[in-house]
Amino acid sequence: xxxxxxxxxxxxxxxxxxxxxxxxxxxxxxxxxxxxxxxxxxxxxxxxxxxxxxxxxxxxxxxxxxxxxxxxxxxxxxxxxxxxxxxxxxxxxxxxxxxxxxxxxxxxxxxxxxxxxxxxxxxxxxxxxxxxxxxxxxxxxxxxxxxxxx
Numbered sequence: 001x002x003x004x005x006x007x008x009x010x011x012x013x014x015x016x017x018x019x020x021x022x023x024x025x026x027x028x029x030x031x032x033x034x035x036x037x038x039x040x041x042x043x044x045x046x047x048x049x050x051x052x053x054x055x056x057x058x059x060x061x062x063x064x065x066x067x068x069x070x071x072x073x074x075x076x077x078x079x080x081x082x083x084x085x086x087x088x089x090x091x092x093x094x095x096x097x098x099x100x101x102x103x104x105x106x107x108x109x110x111x112x113x114x115x116x117x118x119x120x121x122x123x124x125x126x127x128x129x130x131x132x133x134x135x136x137x138x139x140x141x142x143x144x145x146x147x148x149x150x
Contacts, residue, residue: 010048017043018129022122025113033073033117038064040080040121044128055085055103056124077120087123089116099123105132 021039024031041064047053057080067076081087086102099119100110109127113119 011052014043014046014048014052015129018125022111022125022129025118025122029114033077033115033121034068036121037068037073037076037117040125043125044080047128053128054105055082055101056080056128057082073115073117077117080120080124087120089119091116101127103127106130107133 021036021043025036038061041059041061044053044056045058047058059076059079063079064076067073067079078087081101084104088100090098092098096112096114097116097119098110098112099116099122100108101120101123102108103124106127109123109130111119111122111126113122
């Protein structure tokens with residue numbers, strides 16, 4: 001469905017911007033969670049075509065600023081994930097977050113971060129920067145196929 005869209009120069013530039021956001025977050029603690037969330041929101045709102053941001057929500061700047069002002073960066077980060085997408089969050093004893101997101105046609109992407117917001121931004125940006133893939137059977141479905149509950 002996205003094949004022709006992902007061959008356009010606009011998608012290539014957008015994808016590189018998403019990759020740069022991930023690189024910046026992985027290599028630089030100077031970017032605040034709020035700035036990372038604002039940048040992700042801007043990239044989603046300016047996707048070359050709405051289908052390229054399938055699975056995430058384009059949040060309005062007023063919503064973003066309201067949640068950040070309330071100290072709710074974690075809530076904001078999770079609000080980007082649409083109801084038809086999946087996610088899993090884990091936090092280790094050392095305080096690092098691990099987030100997996102499952103977006104339609106993009107499979108599962110996992111990222112780590114020093115905060116929940118950073119991990120979500122990285123996972124979503126990495127997922128969106130990749131071309132769509134043919135649908136595959138989810139890992140959990142493979143693992144439970146044929147299982148009988150008693």
